[in-house]
Every structure is written in C-alpha cells, then in structure tokens.
Amino acid sequence: AQSVTQPDIHITVSEGASLELRCNYSYGATPYLFWYVQSPGQGLQLLLKYFSGDTLVQGIKGFEAEFKRSQSSFNLRKPSVHWSDAAEYFCAVGLLGTNAGKSTFGDGTTLTVKP
Amino acid sequence: DAGVIQSPRHEVTEMGQEVTLRCKPISGHDYLFWYRQTMMRGLELLIYFNNNVPIDDSGMPEDRFSAKMPNASFSTLKIQPSEPRDSAVYFCASSFGGSDQPQHFGDGTRLSIL
Numbered sequence: 001a002q003s004v005t006q007p008d009i010h011i012t013v014s015e016g017a018s019l020e021l022r023c024n025y026s027y028g029a030t031p032y033l034f035w036y037v038q039s040p041g042q043g044l045q046l047l048l049k050y051f052s053g054d055t056l057v058q059g060i061k062g063f064e065a066e067f068k069r070s071q072s073s074f075n076l077r078k079p080s081v082h083w084s085d086a087a088e089y090f091c092a093v094g095l096l097g098t099n100a101g102k103s104t105f106g107d108g109t110t111l112t113v114k115p
Numbered sequence: 116d117a118g119v120i121q122s123p124r125h126e127v128t129e130m131g132q133e134v135t136l137r138c139k140p141i142s143g144h145d146y147l148f149w150y151r152q153t154m155m156r157g158l159e160l161l162i163y164f165n166n167n168v169p170i171d172d173s174g175m176p177e178d179r180f181s182a183k184m185p186n187a188s189f190s191t192l193k194i195q196p197s198e199p200r201d202s203a204v205y206f207c208a209s210s211f212g213g214s215d216q217p218q219h220f221g222d223g224t225r226l227s228i229l
Contacts, residue, residue, distance in 0.1 A: 032215045043220030094214030
C-alpha cells in the first residue's frame with residue numbers, strides 16, 4: 001500500500017539557520033509528490049510539487065525539494081529560515097489507479113523557529 | 116481568484132444536535148475532498164467526490180456522518196446526531212484533474228460539540 005512517512009514530528013531551528021524536513025514514500029511507480037504548509041488557523045497551502053524531469057524543484061517562499069528515487073525520498077529544504085516559517089509541513093503522494101485523484105498525506109512535521 | 120470557501124468558520128453546539136458544514140469549491144474543479152483534523156489522529160480523509168459523484172467514503176467514521184454534492188459548486192457534510200468526539204477541524208479541498216494536481220484547501224470549520 002502507498003504510504004508517506006515524515007520521521008520528524010517536531011523540529012526546532014534558529015532563525016537564519018538552514019532547514020531540511022524529511023519525507024519518505026512507499027509507492028509502486030514514480031509518484032506525484034507534494035509539500036504543503038499549514039499555518040495556525042488555516043488550511044494547507046501548496047509549497048511545491050514534483051511530477052517528472054528535474055529532480056530539484058523550486059517552490060514558493062524560498063523552499064526547494066529534491067526527489068531521490070534510490071532513497072524513496074522527497075526532502076524539503078530552505079537555506080535560511082524566517083520566523084514566519086513556523087508552521088506544520090505535510091508531504092503527500094498523489095495516487096493512481098482506482099484511487100486516482102486522491103493523495104496520501106504524511107503525519108506532518110511541526111517547525112518551531114527560535115529567535 | 117476565490118479559493119475554497121467553507122462555512123461556518125466556527126460552530127459550537129450541544130451533543131445530539133445536527134451539524135451541517137458547507138463548502139464551495141473553486142470553480143471548474145472536478146474533485147472535492149472532506150478531511151477531519153485532530154491532534155490525536157492528524158489529517159484524515161473522510162470522503163471525496165469526482166464530478167459530484169462520491170468515489171470513496173471509506174473514511175467516514177460512522178453512519179452519523181453523511182456528505183452530499185448536489186452540484187459542482189456546493190457540498191455539505193452532515194453529522195446527525197453529533198457527539199463530543201466529533202470535535203475537530205473539518206477541511207474541504209478541491210482540485211482539477213487527477214492525482215498530478217495539488218489540492219486547494221479552505222480555511223476549515225472548527226467544530227466543538229459540548
């Protein structure tokens with residue numbers, strides 16, 4: 001069965017430091033991969049997506065993610081974190097076949113930014 | 116562009132009452148999803164529609180929950196009767212096309228059942 005694992009429940013980084021959030025997936029084919037961000041009191045917002053082609057994808061707010069097929073990973077990175085990046089981050093896989101249209105979401109990683 | 120619109124934003128009611136949550140998807144989108152988010156269980160998919168037809172309702176917790184999509188621009192999620200354990204934030208999301216397209220989320224309805 002398809003699954004998405006975000007190994008880190010909670011990460012704390014200092015403002016200005018670099019960030020990497022991990023995402024591993026289990027899927028039988030090349031997946032459609034997404035990262036979303038959820039700020040308090042709001043719904044999820046798309047940060048970036050990967051379908052094919054260049055394995056390093058750029059997103060909004062200075063985020064990027066790298067698809068590594070050999071590691072079944074799609075880690076999210078940002079070179080310098082801002083206090084406004086404090087939020088919950090979700091990795092997701094878009095499903096095919098009978099579940100087409102649906103996505104499987106990871107459990108999320110909560111990011112705290114220290115001043 | 117107007118995003119996904121959910122109403123009400125907050126709902127507080129007593130157990131046993133009927134609760135109706137509403138969602139207006141983005142115009143032109145053909146998929147609509149209802150999710151529930153709690154601290155304990157995280158984000159759960161309850162049901163989703165394609166072209167107004169329910170495709171998968173396996174996430175609906177009990178018969179007390181029902182969802183409808185009478186047309187492409189409106190959907191409801193109803194809980195009858197409501198129970199305290201239904202307290203959560205309920206999100207509606209929509210997308211255009213298949214699994215290669217991102218979902219667009221509303222800001223949610225925070226439901227409290229007393």
